[in-house]
Amino acid sequence: MAHALISLLLERLASTTYEYIGGGVKHVLNVKEDVDKFTRTLRVIQAVLEDAEQRQVTDQAVKIWLDELKDISYQMVDVLDEWNTDILKQQVEKQEREQNALVPPNKKLTEIYEERKKYLFLSKELGIQQPQQPQRPQTASFVDISEIFGRENEKKVLITNLLSDSSAEGKGLLIIPIVGMGGMGKTTLTQLAYNDDHVKAHFEIRKWVCVSDPFDEIKIAKDISGDCATSSYQLDYVLQRMSESIQGKRFLLVLDDVWTENRQKWELLKVPLMQNGAKGSIILVTTRKIEVANMMRATPNMINLEGLSDEYCLAIFNHMAFPDGDVDESKAFEDISKKIVKKCKGLPLAAKTLGSLMQNKRTKREWKEVLNSKIWDLEKVEQEVFQPLFLSYYDLSPTIKCCLLYCAIFPKDYQFKRNDLIKLWMAQDYVISKGNKEKEITGDAVFDNLVARSFFQDFEKNRNTGTITSCKMHDIVHDFVQFLTKNECLIMDHTECATSESKLLGDKVRHLTLRYFLDGPLAILSNNCQKLRTLATFDSRITTIDSNLILQLKCLRTLNLSGNSIKELPEEIGELKHLRHIDLSFNCILEKLPDSICGLYNLSTLRLTWCSKLKKLPENIGNLINLKHLYVKGCDDLESLPKGIGRLTSLQTLDVCRCGGDKDEAFQIGDLRMLNLEGSLAICLVGDATDKREVEKAQLWDKKLFHLAVAFEWQTNSNSSNVEILNALRPHPDLESLGIWYHNGTTWPNWMQSLHNLRFLCVCEGTQCELWPLGKLECLERLTIYEMKGVRKVGVEFLGLEDQTSFRIRSPQISFPKLKQLNFHQMWNWEEWEGVEEWTKEDSKITIMPCLSKLEMEWCPLLKALPDFLFKTPLQTLCIPGSKRLLERYQEGNGGWAKISATNPNIHIIRYR
Numbered sequence: 059m060a061h062a063l064i065s066l067l068l069e070r071l072a073s074t075t076y077e078y079i080g081g082g083v084k085h086v087l088n089v090k091e092d093v094d095k096f097t098r099t100l101r102v103i104q105a106v107l108e109d110a111e112q113r114q115v116t117d118q119a120v121k122i123w124l125d126e127l128k129d130i131s132y133q134m135v136d137v138l139d140e141w142n143t144d145i146l147k148q149q150v151e152k153q154e155r156e157q158n159a160l161v162p163p164n165k166k167l168t169e170i171y172e173e174r175k176k177y178l179f180l181s182k183e184l185g186i187q188q189p190q191q192p193q194r195p196q197t198a199s200f201v202d203i204s205e206i207f208g209r210e211n212e213k214k215v216l217i218t219n220l221l222s223d224s225s226a227e228g229k230g231l232l233i234i235p236i237v238g239m240g241g242m243g244k245t246t247l248t249q250l251a252y253n254d255d256h257v258k259a260h261f262e263i264r265k266w267v268c269v270s271d272p273f274d275e276i277k278i279a280k281d282i283s284g285d286c287a288t289s290s291y292q293l294d295y296v297l298q299r300m301s302e303s304i305q306g307k308r309f310l311l312v313l314d315d316v317w318t319e320n321r322q323k324w325e326l327l328k329v330p331l332m333q334n335g336a337k338g339s340i341i342l343v344t345t346r347k348i349e350v351a352n353m354m355r356a357t358p359n360m361i362n363l364e365g366l367s368d369e370y371c372l373a374i375f376n377h378m379a380f381p382d383g384d385v386d387e388s389k390a391f392e393d394i395s396k397k398i399v400k401k402c403k404g405l406p407l408a409a410k411t412l413g414s415l416m417q418n419k420r421t422k423r424e425w426k427e428v429l430n431s432k433i434w435d436l437e438k439v440e441q442e443v444f445q446p447l448f449l450s451y452y453d454l455s456p457t458i459k460c461c462l463l464y465c466a467i468f469p470k471d472y473q474f475k476r477n478d479l480i481k482l483w484m485a486q487d488y489v490i491s492k493g494n495k496e497k498e499i500t501g502d503a504v505f506d507n508l509v510a511r512s513f514f515q516d517f518e519k520n521r522n523t524g525t526i527t528s529c530k531m532h533d534i535v536h537d538f539v540q541f542l543t544k545n546e547c548l549i550m551d552h553t554e555c556a557t558s559e560s561k562l563l564g565d566k567v568r569h570l571t572l573r574y575f576l577d578g579p580l581a582i583l584s585n586n587c588q589k590l591r592t593l594a595t596f597d598s599r600i601t602t603i604d605s606n607l608i609l610q611l612k613c614l615r616t617l618n619l620s621g622n623s624i625k626e627l628p629e630e631i632g633e634l635k636h637l638r639h640i641d642l643s644f645n646c647i648l649e650k651l652p653d654s655i656c657g658l659y660n661l662s663t664l665r666l667t668w669c670s671k672l673k674k675l676p677e678n679i680g681n682l683i684n685l686k687h688l689y690v691k692g693c694d695d696l697e698s699l700p701k702g703i704g705r706l707t708s709l710q711t712l713d714v715c716r717c718g719g720d721k722d723e724a725f726q727i728g729d730l731r732m733l734n735l736e737g738s739l740a741i742c743l744v745g746d747a748t749d750k751r752e753v754e755k756a757q758l759w760d761k762k763l764f765h766l767a768v769a770f771e772w773q774t775n776s777n778s779s780n781v782e783i784l785n786a787l788r789p790h791p792d793l794e795s796l797g798i799w800y801h802n803g804t805t806w807p808n809w810m811q812s813l814h815n816l817r818f819l820c821v822c823e824g825t826q827c828e829l830w831p832l833g834k835l836e837c838l839e840r841l842t843i844y845e846m847k848g849v850r851k852v853g854v855e856f857l858g859l860e861d862q863t864s865f866r867i868r869s870p871q872i873s874f875p876k877l878k879q880l881n882f883h884q885m886w887n888w889e890e891w892e893g894v895e896e897w898t899k900e901d902s903k904i905t906i907m908p909c910l911s912k913l914e915m916e917w918c919p920l921l922k923a924l925p926d927f928l929f930k931t932p933l934q935t936l937c938i939p940g941s942k943r944l945l946e947r948y949q950e951g952n953g954g955w956a957k958i959s960a961t962n963p964n965i966h967i968i969r970y971r
Contacts (some may be wrong), residue, residue, distance in 0.1 A: 059111070059888060060111065060124050060127050060128045060131065060401060060402075061152055061400045061787055062825070063192045064100055064103060064104045064127075064131060064456075065456050065457065067106070068100055068104070069100065070096060071093050071097050071100070071138070072330045075900070077719050078714070082534060083405060086501070093590070094907065096164075096327075103127065105517055106454075107346075109123065110123070110124055111179045111452070112452055112544075114311050114398070117909075118163065125340070125545065125566065128546075129565070130447050132568070132589070132591075132613075132808035135487070136215040136613055136636065139635075139660070140635050140636075141222065141826060142660075143636075143659055143660055143697055144336055146660070146684065147464050147657075147659055147685055148182050148661060149683060150681050150683055152852070159429065159833045162312065162761055163761075163805075166740040170360035172474040174664045175463055177834055178549055181914060186293075186381075186539060189839065191642060193335075193459060199308075199716035200331065201247070206250070207248065207366070207370045207373040207374050207377070207405075207722045208366045208367065208370035208373075209243060209246070209247055209250070209366075212247055212276055212363065213247060213250050213251060213642060215253050216234070216236075216247065216248075216255055216361060216362045216363065216934060217256065217257060218341075219232075219234055219359065220234075220257050220260070220310065220340055220342070221257065221260050222255060229565060230850070231328070231331060231332040231335065231341065231354040232339070232340045232359065233340070233341045233343060233354050233355075233359065233362065234340060234341070234343070234352065234359045234360070235343070235344075235345060235347050235351035235356050235357075235360045235361070235719070236248060236343065236344045236360075236361045236363055236472045236859055237341045237344075237345055237346070237347070237350075237351055237353060237360055237361070237362050237363065238346065238362065238363030240346050240404050240407075240791060241406065241407030241408060241532070242363050242364075242404075242405060242406065242407075242872070243366075243406045243407075244345075244363055245314055245315070245345040245953075246406070248314065248342060248344055249314055249805055251342075252264065252266065252310070252312060252342075252649070256549065256834060258308065258722060259311040260308075260310075260338075261308055261309060261339075261340075262307040262308050262309065262336075262786065263303075263304060263307050263308070263309040263310070263313050263471070264310045264311075264312075265281070265282050265309065265310070265312065266312045266314065267282060267312065267313055267314065268314045268470075268471045269315055269316045269317075270312060270314050270317070270470040270533065270784070271317040271318070271470070272318070272551065272757040273316065273317065273320065273324075274320035274387065275293065275323055275327045276291055276293055276296050278313070278327060279296040279297050279299070279300040279327065280296055280299075280300075280301045281312065282303065282304070282331075283296070283299045283300040283302070283303040284303065285299050285303075293326070294354045294587065296331050298908045300330060301330045301331075301333070301334040302334075304331070304334050304335045304339075305334050306334075306335075306336050306971065307335065307336055307339075308335065308336040308337070309335050309337050309340075310339070310340050310342065311331070311339075311340070311341045311342070312342045312343075312344075313342070313343045313344070314344050315339060315344055315345070315533055316344065316345045317345065317346070317351050318345050318348070318350070319347070319348065319349045319352050320353075321882070322825070323478050323846050324353060328341075328354075330404045331646060343356070346736070346753070348360075348362075348564060350722045352578075354408070358834070363402055364404065365404015366405075366406055366409075367404070367443070368396070368399055368404075368405045371399045371402045371405075371406070371408075371409040372395060372396060372399045372409075373960040374406055374409040374410055375395060375398070375399050375402070375409045375413040375416075376388050376395065376412025376413065377413065377415040378409075378410055378414045378416075378417065379391075379395070380415055380416075381413075381417065386454070387669060389690075390423070391425060394425045394426065394429055395424065395425075397430060398416075398425070398429050401429075401561050401727055407532075407648070407856065408579050411447060411450050412428070412819075413622075415428065415453060415821070416428065416451050416880060418458050419491065433814060437700060438777060441571070441703070444537075444538045444541060445784075447472065447513075447535060447538045450513070451538075451542075453685060453751065454507070456667045457488060457489065457504065458490040458504050458507055458508065459477045459502075460483075460486075461483045461488050461504045461505075461508070461541055462487065462500075462508055462513060463539050463543050463547075464482065464486060464488060464541055464569070465479075465531055465536075466536070466540045466542075466543040466547040466569070467541040467547055467571050467594060468536075468571070468596075469549060469596055469597075470530070470533055470536050470637065471528055471530060471533070471571060472517075472530065472531075472596070473516070473528050473529070474528060474530070475527060476505055476525075476526060476527050476528060476529070477527075477651070478504060479505065479661070480501035480502065481643075481663045481687065482499075482592075482616060482639060482662075483501055483504065483944060484501060484639075484662065485616045485638040485639035485662065485663065486591060486592070486615055486616070487503045487613045487615075488556040488817075489504060494560070494741070495563065505526075508527060509529070511675075513531065513532075513535050514529040514530070514531060514532075514535075515529060515530055515531070515532050516530040520817050522795065522817065522840065526919070531859060543569075543712075543737075545566040545567070545569075545904055546566055546567060546568045546569060546582035547567075547568070547571075548567050548569070548570050548571070549571040549573065550570070550571070550572055551572075551573045551574050552572070552573070552574045552575045552576065552598075553574070567589070567590065568589060568590060568591045568592065569590070569591060569594075569632045570587065570592065570593050570594070571578065571594045571595075571596060572593075572594070572595045572596070573595070573596050573597050573598065574597050574598060575595060575598040575599070576598065576870060576946065577599050577601065577603060577623075578601060578602075579600065579602040579603070579604055580595070580600045580602070580604060580619075581605065582602050585729065587607070588610050588611075588612060589613050589614055590611055590614055591614060591616065591636075592611060592614070592615065592618075592697055593611065593614060593617055593618070593621055594616065594617075594618035595618065595620075595622060595935070596621075597621075598621065598622055599622055600619065600622040600623065601622070601623050601624065601625070601626060602624065602625075603619070603624065603627060603628055605628040605629075606630075608630040608631055608633070608634070609630050609633060609815045610633055612633070612635075612636070613737045614634050614636060614637055615636055615637065615638050615639065616637075616639040617634075617639070617640050617641070618639075618641040619639060619640075619641065619642055619643045619645065619845050620641045620642060620643040620644050620645070620665070620930070621643070621645070622644075622645055623646070624642070624645045624648055625643065625646070625647050625649060626648065626649060626650055626651075626652070627642075627647060627651060627652050627655070627895075628652065629652045629654045631652060631654060631655055631658075632652065632654025632655060632656075632657045632658065633654075634651075634661060635657075635658070635660065636657070637658050637660060637661055638660050638661060638663065638684075639661075639662060639663045639664045640655075640658075640661065640663070640664050640665065642662075642665065642666055642669060642937040643664040643665045643667040643668055643669065643689070644667070644668045644669070644887075645664060645668065645669050646668065646670050646671060647671050648669045648671060648672055649671050649672060649673060650673065650674065651672075651675065651676055653676050653677075653678060654678060656676050656679055656681045656861055657677040657681065657699030658683060659681070659682070659683055659684060660680065660684055661684060661685055662683050662684055662685060662686045662690075663685075663686065663687040664682075664685060664686065664687070664688050664689070664881060665687075666688075666691070666692070666693055667689045668689050668691070668692035669692070669693050670695060670815050671695055671910045672690075672695060672696055673695050673696065673697075674697075674700070674702070675690075675699060675700050675703075676694065677700050677701075677702060677723075678702060678704045679700055679703060679706070680700075680701075680702025680703065680706060681702070681703070681705075682704075682706060683708065684708055685706050685709055685713040686708050686710045686711065687708060687709075687710065688706075688709060688711065688712050688713075689711070690705075690712075690713065690714050690715045690716075690722055690852075691713045691911070692837050694702075697715075697716070698716055698717070698724035698725060698744075699715070699724065699725035700723070700724070700725060700935060701715060701723055701724060701725055701729070702725075702941065703725045703733075704725060704729035704730075704732045705732070706732075706733065707732060707733065708734065708792065709733045709734065709735065710733075710734060710735060710736045710737065711736070711737055711739060712733070712735060712737070712739060713738065713739075714740045714742060715727065715730065715739060715740065715741045715742065716742045716744065717741065717742065717743060717744060724751055726755075727741065727743070727752055727753055728752045728753070728754075728755025728756055728757075729756075729758050730755075730756040730757070730761070730900075731755055731756055731757040731760075733872065734761075734762075735760070735761045735762075735763060736762050736763065737763065737764060737765070738763065738764065738765040738766075738767075739761070739766055739767070740766075740768075740769070741767065741768050741769070742771065743768070743769065743783065744771045744956075748785040750782045750783050750785070751786075753783050753786035753787055754786040756786075756787070758787055758789050758790065759788050759789060759790055759791075760790070761789070761790055761867045762790055762792065763789060763790055763793060763794075764792070764793065764794045764795060765793075765795040765797075766787075766789050766793055766795070766796055766797070767795070767796075767797040767798075767799070768784070768799065769788060769796050769799040769800055770799065770800040770801060770802070771800070772785075773958075779803055780801050780802055780803035781801075781803035781804070781805050781806065783803060783806050784798070784801065784803070784806070784807035785807050785809070786899055787807070788807070789813075790808040790814050791812055791813065791815065793813055793815065793816060793818070794817045794818065795817065795818040795819075796813070796816060796818070796819050796820070796949075797819075797820040797821075797822070798820070798821050798822070798824075799822045799823045800822075800823050800824070801828065802822070802824060802826055803824075804826050804828075804848075805830070806830045810830070810832075810835075811834055811835070813836055814836065814837065816835055816837055816838055817838060817839045817840070817876075818838075818840050819832070819835070819838060819840075819841050819842070820841075820842040821842070821843055821844070821846065822842075822845060823844065823845045823847075824846045824847065824848060826847075828848060828849060828851075828855070829843070829846070829849060829852055829855075829856045830855070831855050831856065831857070831859075831872045832856060832858065832874070833856065833858030833859065833873035833906075834858035834873075834903045836857075836875055836876065837873075837876055838874060838876060838877055839876055839877060839878050839879070840878060840879040840880075840881070841874075841877060841879075841880050841881065841882070842881040842883070843882050843885065844881075844883045844884060845884040845885070846884070846888075847886065847887055848885050848887075849885055849887065849888050850888060850890070851886070851888075851889065851891075851892065852890070852891045853892045853940075854892055857873040857894070857906060858873050859871055859873055859875070859904065860896070861866075870903040870904070870905065871903065871904050871905070871907070872906075873906045873907065874906065874907045874910070875905075875908065875909070877907050877909060877915065878909050878910065878911050878912065879908055879910075879911065879913075879914075880907070880910060880912070880913050881913075881914040882913070882914065882915050882918055883914065883919045884915045884918075885915070885917070885918040885920065886917075886918075887920065887922070887959075888918050888920060888921050889920045889921060889922060889923050890921075890922065890924070891921065891923035891924060892925065894906065894925070894926075895928050896928050906927045906930075906931065907927075907928070907931045908932070909926075909932070910931040910932065910933055911932060911933065911934045911938075912933070912934065912935040912937075913933055913935070913936050913937070915936070915939065915941050915944060916937060916938070916939050916940050916971075917937045917939070917941065918940075918941040918944070919941060919942045919943065920943065921941055921943060921944055922943050922944075922947070923943075923944070923954065924944070925958075929957060929958060929961040929962055930961060933962055933965055934962075934964070934965060934966060935967075935968065936948075936958075936965055936966070936967045936968070937964070937966065937967075937968040937971060938969060939968065939970050939971045940971075945969055948967060
């Protein structure tokens with residue numbers, strides 16, 4: 059963390075003199091001298107930080123020195139930030155720029171500079187290597203049997219116990235604890251048994267609950283009953299619901315990662331489970347602590363998971379280190395590999411992590427450096443759990459280290475979204491742009507690097523691009539980052555505040571996460587939060603924010619109050635000049651924002667999604683000179699955006715642009731021309747916004763959007779037809795994804811064929827339009843047509859082919875050359891899909907949908923048959939639920955079915971949902 063902070067400071071200092079001169083500030087000479095002096099001092103300190111950060115784990119004096127360095131670094135960042143904020147304020151208010159005082163804390167930095175000498179740190183100039191960054195990401199969202207080595211005996215024993223009738227022989231509810239060190243593979247073994255076909259057939263109910271810490275019996279009971287949406291937090295009520303859900307049924311309940319040794323909490327949950335489940339029910343518990351098995355009185359059935367043999371660890375290691383299975387290359391490193399694997403001490407996660415670490419190291423010198431690393435000298439048990447992660451951690455660049463450690467602010471098992479996480483990193487200035495390279499691009503690289511090092515798991519991916527959109531952090535990794543940030547990151551539950559507030563009295567806490575604060579004000583922190591840089595709430599229902607609390611948060615960069623019940627924010631929020639990220643999403647009763655929020659000149663992200671009662675945004679929002687991301691999706695009462703949005707020249711993301719209303723006060727679609735939008739944009743056209751002359755002003759063809767969605771309101775007083783408006787909305791030719799809603803014109807936009815990079819197209823709820831020659835879109839991969847009421851017949855023009863009379867052409871034609879998935883939904887009036895006569899001829903030069911693998915025809919009740927050419931495509935899945943005539947035609951035994959089975963013998967037909 060210290061290394062990244064110093065890197066950040068050096069970059070900020072390097073730009074300081076330039077900003078002074080470029081901004082026309084008078085008398086810059088003294089400022090330049092100060093900056094040069096601080097820079098020289100910091101560069102000397104930076105040279106020894108890699109050695110210092112490794113030694114802090116075992117040397118308390120070094121740790122104290124680093125803590126003092128971090129503290130002074132935070133102060134210096136704040137001073138620079140305040141100075142830059144004054145410049146931004148002058149820009150907005152167009153004041154004359156005068157020299158501001160730039161006085162970072164000098165004396166303390168000099169002391170730290172001198173103290174470094176007594177520790178005899180190694181400088182990186184004396185041999186510490188630069189970090190290596192792997193390129194290939196590793197996935198771990200599901201159990202992949204091909205990546206599991208060993209545990210056959212343990213799996214056999216466990217499944218035998220699960221399928222036995224011992225509990226039916228009078229032994230009551232059977233509890234099987236699996237105990238072992240973190241990263242030993244307890245969860246993996248449990249998943250293997252849980253998903254075994256014999257186990258699935260044996261139990262009427264299977265439930266998996268991630269328990270973690272604290273042991274929340276109410277939450278566990280809700281997870282078991284599946285009644286998580288209930289607002290009740292009465293223990294008796296939720297236990298009754300849980301009991302009803304398992305009444306008389308044989309169940310398998312997995313309680314993964316149990317830590318509590320509190321017998322009372324356990325008995326509250328166990329008794330109703332034992333009394334209501336059928337004989338043969340089993341609770342399978344994973345834990346790192348044998349004391350948990352003792353507390354549950356289940357040690358006779360305990361499976362103590364020991365380490366894997368070196369042989370199996372080597373297999374895991376080689377699988378990760380040599381993903382292509384290069385036997386010769388693995389043999390070249392065989393001797394070193396065996397020595398490294400011995401250091402794993404049978405820990406599967408260690409073998410996996412080290413193997414991942416070695417993927418891009420292809421010299422014996424690099425391998426020996428890992429082998430000889432001093433990180434393995436740690437002796438404490440908790441630190442031994444983290445040994446495999448320390449190596450990967452110290453192999454990260456300073457920036458990536460900071461980003462990883464920031465994840466300690468999230469609760470265990472939290473599903474964080476990729477883009478949100480990157481913006482949080484940016485709010486702390488952990489992600490530093492390189493030259494003209496955008497910070498978001500750098501943030502993507504950081505995220506992908508952490509994925510490649512196996513720090514993240516349980517991935518969800520964008521179905522279009524395959525890009526990871528969200529993930530979780532393995533509990534071992536979460537423990538690891540919290541171990542490294544225990545003085546800076548703190549997670550507190552509401553019930554802990556009365557007894558744990560003393561934790562905040564220290565001046566090291568920078569990031570505070572609050573959980574389970576319900577139905578009341580957030581006013582519990584007294585005077586303990588002056589240095590906080592992050593304040594976040596999770597699983598809370600806070601109703602008001604105390605203005606005195608806000609006034610204490612002078613250093614705050616990130617404020618996350620999402621999912622609460624806040625009606626309004628205090629005006630004092632405008633005093634938080636460092637604030638960069640505000641998340642108020644899902645505050646469903648929030649009605650307005652204070653005008654003072656427009657004075658937050660550093661604010662980069664403002665998230666207001668699903669604040670359904672929010673009626674308007676502040677008129678002076680155009681003063682937010684650094685705002686880059688504005689999210690207003692789901693703000694149903696927000697009829698229009700203020701005119702000032704057009705002055706936000708830094709704005710890159712506007713998730714929904716609702717255009718219309720009073721032209722003098724409301725943002726119009728033509729105002730989009732002033733914005734540097736990138737990525738994704740949704741436009742909702744209302745009233746006068748549907749005038750093509752106004753739409754042309756937007757100049758979307760200059761915006762580098764990859765996704766564009768356009769929705770026409772049903773009731774409009776348009777001066778132009780829908781197709782004229784669409785023509786005027788011509789997007790950038792690099793557009794990859796397009797959605798059009800409620801288009802009631804008879805023709806389609808004239809720029810459609812120019813979208814040579816379009817991969818995904820969705821057209822929904824049109825009234826009059828027939829389909830047009832989409833087959834000419836050479837990059838289209840997925841096409842969705844939804845509720846197009848005007849479509850009664852789809853002819854060959856849809857394929858983008860020539861007229862049928864001219865099929866005997868000299869050059870070949872390919873229709874939909876890259877289309878993989880074709881979806882038609884709720885096409886109520888569609889009766890005929892025309893085939894291609896020349897398709898059956900041997901000399902035909904026509905190729906149709908050569909990549910098609912999935913066809914969905916849901917709720918197309920009048921469609922009689924599918925064209926013959928579809929059955930010559932590589933179709934694997936055909937979905938026809940709700941399409942009555944197709945269901946009848948393609949039932950087994952009918953003539954249509956014979957045609958399908960003859961040409962596509964392995965096709966899977968889904969008839970019902």
